Amino acid sequence: MRVEDVWLRYRRGGPWVLRAAAVSIDPGEVAVVLGRNGAGKSTLLQLAAGVLSPTRGRVLDRPRRVGWVPERFPADQPFTVTAYLTAMGRAAGLPATDTAAAVDRWTERLGLTRFRGVRLAELSKGTAQKVGLAQAMLRRPGLLVLDEPWEGLDAAARELVPGLVDEVLAAGGSVLVSDHRGETVRLPGAARWTVADGTVGTEPPAVAPAAAHAVVEVSVPAARVAGTVARLRADGHHVLRVRTDSSPPDAPATPGEVAAR
Amino acid sequence: MSGLVRMRLAGFLRTGRALAPLLAGLLALAVLYGGGRARPAEAYGVSAVVLFPVLAWQTKILLDVEPDVQRRLALVLVGPARERAAGLLAAALAGAGTVAVALVFPWLVGGVVAPSGAGEQSLPVGLALGLWAHLLALPPAVALGALASRAVTGSAGYGVAVLALGAVGTLALGLSGSAVPWLVPPLLATARALGGGVAPATGGLLSAWAVAWTAVVLAGYLRWRRVRP
Numbered sequence: 001m002r003v004e005d006v007w008l009r010y011r012r013g014g015p016w017v018l019r020a021a022a023v024s025i026d027p028g029e030v031a032v033v034l035g036r037n038g039a040g041k042s043t044l045l046q047l048a049a050g051v052l053s054p055t056r057g058r059v060l061d062r063p064r065r066v067g068w069v070p071e072r073f074p075a076d077q078p079f080t081v082t083a084y085l086t087a088m089g090r091a092a093g094l095p096a097t098d099t100a101a102a103v104d105r106w107t108e109r110l111g112l113t114r115f116r117g118v119r120l121a122e123l124s125k126g127t128a129q130k131v132g133l134a135q136a137m138l139r140r141p142g143l144l145v146l147d148e149p150w151e152g153l154d155a156a157a158r159e160l161v162p163g164l165v166d167e168v169l170a171a172g173g174s175v176l177v178s179d180h181r182g183e184t185v186r187l188p189g190a191a192r193w194t195v196a197d198g199t200v201g202t203e204p205p206a207v208a209p210a211a212a213h214a215v216v217e218v219s220v221p222a223a224r225v226a227g228t229v230a231r232l233r234a235d236g237h238h239v240l241r242v243r244t245d246s247s248p249p250d251a252p253a254t255p256g257e258v259a260a261r
Numbered sequence: 262m263s264g265l266v267r268m269r270l271a272g273f274l275r276t277g278r279a280l281a282p283l284l285a286g287l288l289a290l291a292v293l294y295g296g297g298r299a300r301p302a303e304a305y306g307v308s309a310v311v312l313f314p315v316l317a318w319q320t321k322i323l324l325d326v327e328p329d330v331q332r333r334l335a336l337v338l339v340g341p342a343r344e345r346a347a348g349l350l351a352a353a354l355a356g357a358g359t360v361a362v363a364l365v366f367p368w369l370v371g372g373v374v375a376p377s378g379a380g381e382q383s384l385p386v387g388l389a390l391g392l393w394a395h396l397l398a399l400p401p402a403v404a405l406g407a408l409a410s411r412a413v414t415g416s417a418g419y420g421v422a423v424l425a426l427g428a429v430g431t432l433a434l435g436l437s438g439s440a441v442p443w444l445v446p447p448l449l450a451t452a453r454a455l456g457g458g459v460a461p462a463t464g465g466l467l468s469a470w471a472v473a474w475t476a477v478v479l480a481g482y483l484r485w486r487r488v489r490p
Contacts, residue, residue: 011488050340051333051490068337074328078275087271090264091347092338135334 001025001048001143001174003200006057008047017043019198021057025174027142030165030187031202033178035195041178042071042147044195048176049145063142063173071147073132075120081107081131082116089138099138106134110160125152130160137164144168144175150183162186188214215240265335265347266354273323273355282319286312286359287366294372301373302382305391306455308363309398310448314428316359316399320352320406321420332412333490345486349479352403360395364388382458390459394451397471401446404478413485446474 002024009016017040025031035041046052047059049068077084082103089099107113110130115123120131129152136144149161165175165187177184184190192203220228222244229239273279289311294304327335336344367373375384382390407413409423427445434441435449442450447470454463 046333046490049337051336053341053487053490066337068334070330070334072330074330074334076328077331078272083271087264087268088334088338091262091268091335093264 001062002060003044003047004058004060006047006054006059008043008052008055016198018047018054018195018200021047021198021200023193023200023202025143025176025191027172027174028169029191030169030175030177030189031191031193032184032187033176033193033195034180034184035178037180039195040198041180041195044193044200045145045147045176045178048143065139065142067136067139067141067144067168069129069132069136069144069146069149071151073128075123075128075131077120080117080119081112081123084120084131085134085138088135092139094139102138103134106137110134111157126154126157129153130157133160133164137167140171140173141168142173144173146175146177148178148180150179150181158183158186213238262339262343262347262350265339265344266351268335269323269327269348269351270354273326273351276326278322278326279319279355282315282322283359283362285318286315286363289315290363290366290372291370294367294370298372298374300376300382301367301384301387302390302394302455302459304367304373305364305387306394306452308367308391309394310432310452312359312363312395313398313402313431313446313448314424316356316402317406317409317424317427319355319359320403321409321424323352323355324348324407324410324412325420329411336490341486341490345483349403349407352406353399356399356403360392360399363395364391390455393464393468394455397451397468398446398448400475401448401471401478404475404482407482408478408485412489413482415489443470443474446471 003021006018006021007016008018008021021044023031023044033041033044043052046068047054048062049066050059050062051068079087085103085107086099089102090096094102107116110133112127112130112134115127120128123131129149133146133149136146144165146161146165150158153160161177161183165177168175177187177190189205191205194201194203218228225242229242232239290308293308293311299307332344332348335347338344339347376382376387405424405427409420409427411417411420414420414423431445431448433439434445435447437449437453447467450470451467454467
């Protein structure tokens with residue numbers, strides 16, 4: 001998707017919120033949109049998602065299926081979680097059976113199963129935010145736009161967001177995320193777009209996404225070390241070493257440790 | 262798009278806010294038919310005039326029930342053209358329900374008399390003309406309600422002002438002898454025509470007038486929505 005020389009203001013004669021913005025994102029790429037409050041992050045994201053139209057300039061090659069997670073989920077609606085997600089799936093043009101399967105899958109994945117019969121207005125902020133994530137994922141998006149997706153989520157739920165991002169990227173989609181809390185350290189391969197004074201600056205990822213690696217330490221029962229190592233290698237991971245004598249300081253001692261890269 | 266139409270109708274009907282315009286419509290019809298009995302076509306012509314502001318208000322409520330951010334989520338889901346069309350279609354369907362109530366209502370309260378003698382319009386003709394009068398009022402009402410919706414007007418005050426101006430203007434500028442009757446939808450002209458017989462040419466002209474007025478107002482609505490998603 002390409003944003004070409006886009007100027008945007010909310011009303012005629014009003015101040016420009018975006019001036020000559022020119023950015024692009026390719027399939028399989030993720031970009032983090034940074035900037036202080038009121039800088040125009042949400043405006044840029046809504047422009048990318050197709051909510052806002054440019055006053056001047058144009059947005060090209062936007063994927064047909066866009067998932068947008070707004071900063072605040074609109075919970076003031078007379079639907080239960082299941083009824084809402086089903087209605088959104090049907091509105092998106094999914095057949096009834098596919099909608100039901102997608103709703104089952106995403107409510108389970110996002111830990112919403114026990115809230116399925118609860119009305120949206122009765123949900124906590126974090127749970128409502130998960131409904132917002134679910135509606136964006138019902139049909140696999142070619143472009144996923146996340147506006148402060150970590151807002152209101154508890155520590156356990158925050159881990160869900162990189163998982164969703166990964167899934168969209170793996171399927172050849174692109175992801176845009178805004179963040180003002182430094183949560184995007186969870187997305188080490190992301191490009192950085194900085195919005196300031198209406199202009200958008202871009203920085204490539206610190207390391208090229210293809211070359212970016214992280215080390216994950218995994219603890220497994222000693223008896224299953226060989227099988228785990230074989231599985232990790234089969235999945236294309238590089239196993240650095242296997243150790244049995246030490247454990248991380250903040251984890252309970254376990255019989256076997258596998259460090260995989 | 263039908264999925265979004267159903268979702269918006271469900272949102273409208275489940276909140277209970279659908280009750281206010283329905284009750285207002287019933288009240289207006291009760292006042293209208295409380296005074297005496299009339300021939301169907303004539304009565305329906307006035308009923309369509311009375312229902313016009315109710316249908317416009319109902320449209321505004323239906324479109325306003327949905328939170329702004331949800332309207333934008335729907336836009337991302339189906340694209341701008343379908344999002345707008347779905348809202349207008351949902352409003353038209355809800356309006357059709359109200360019209361159905363208005364067509365049945367006078368028979369329940371004895372507000373109309375069936376034709377008795379020769380030379381009078383037959384009952385089917387009277388009913389058909391009544392249906393036509395209401396279907397002539399519905400599209401302009403939906404267009405006016407859409408123009409008054411929060412997406413366009415931004416505030417409740419402006420929204421009510423647009424509704425009131427449209428409704429009062431339709432009555433004031435639609436009176437016989439008005440210098441600019443074409444500025445408003447032809448509701449009073451239709452009611453006057455239904456008082457006598459409606460010649461096919463007159464019917465065609467009134468229909469075209471209503472369609473043209475609706476098209477102009479909807480074009481304004483769609484234009485405004487481009488900058489107010």
